[in-house]
Amino acid sequence: MSEGIPKTVVSFAALDCIPCPFKPQCTTAKKNRRQLSLHPRQMTEALRHARTQQKTTDWNTDYALRAGIEGTIRQATAVTGTRRTRYRGLAKTHLEHIYSAVAVNLIRLNAWWNDRPLDRTRTSHLARLELTLTA
Numbered sequence: 430m431s432e433g434i435p436k437t438v439v440s441f442a443a444l445d446c447i448p449c450p451f452k453p454q455c456t457t458a459k460k461n462r463r464q465l466s467l468h469p470r471q472m473t474e475a476l477r478h479a480r481t482q483q484k485t486t487d488w489n490t491d492y493a494l495r496a497g498i499e500g501t502i503r504q505a506t507a508v509t510g511t512r513r514t515r516y517r518g519l520a521k522t523h524l525e526h527i528y529s530a531v532a533v534n535l536i537r538l539n540a541w542w543n544d545r546p547l548d549r550t551r552t553s554h555l556a557r558l559e560l561t562l563t564a
Contacts, residue, residue: 441462508532
């Protein structure tokens with residue numbers, strides 16, 4: 430059992446795996462042998478069921494909607510810093526959230542009106558430091 434998940438681990442003998450002509454297609458293990466982790470039947474069936482559902486168009490449509498929502502939340506937290514409130518009290522915090530939503534909407538409208546895609550690239554800490562030093 431690892432990470433709190435019960436499973437059965439099956440290890441093949443190195444003498445069985447080393448001469449096998451299909452070893453490069455089977456494993457990239459450095460110990461020259463294959464190891465399988467088998468989950469309990471109930472968990473395996475649940476995984477199989479979830480994977481078959483993920484191939485349907487309904488699931489993909491729902492997931493695309495979720496991805497859009499998560500993208501909006503990420504943009505709001507990155508641009509306006511809404512993870513921490515600047516004020517005390519529910520009314521002021523609510524007003525800050527409204528201002529944050531308006532700011533995100535204005536940013537998106539500006540990008541849409543100017544045919545400029547929203548910046549979706551990630552800049553590493555080192556690249557940001559380099560940019561600030563050159564500016």
